[in-house]
């Protein structure tokens with residue numbers, strides 16, 4: 001199921017088909033997935049510092065995409081995912097990483 005937001009009236013629509021036009025006001029729709037940021041520590045993780053960005057409707061879905069993307073490397077230990085911290089886009093924008101970097105690195109990869 002994809003999530004869309006109307007750029008004109010702001011309404012949110014869910015559809016498994018591709019939607020382009022708002023059914024109510026005929027405004028243009030944009031895909032409105034949430035974005036999650038997974039950060040990495042200074043060593044011993046998939047990347048040294050920096051973060052990746054994952055589009056998902058929930059943290060659970062973001063973690064599932066992380067596991068799909070990195071396979072065995074996704075885990076530090078069984079059941080423990082191999083990143084430092086996860087943020088929503090809103091939370092991440094409040095961090096100093098957003099305008100700077102994290103251990104000298106920025107975004108490594110965007111997973112959609």
Ligand SMILES: [Zn+2]
Nearest residue numbers: 006009022025
């Ligand atoms: Zn609309």
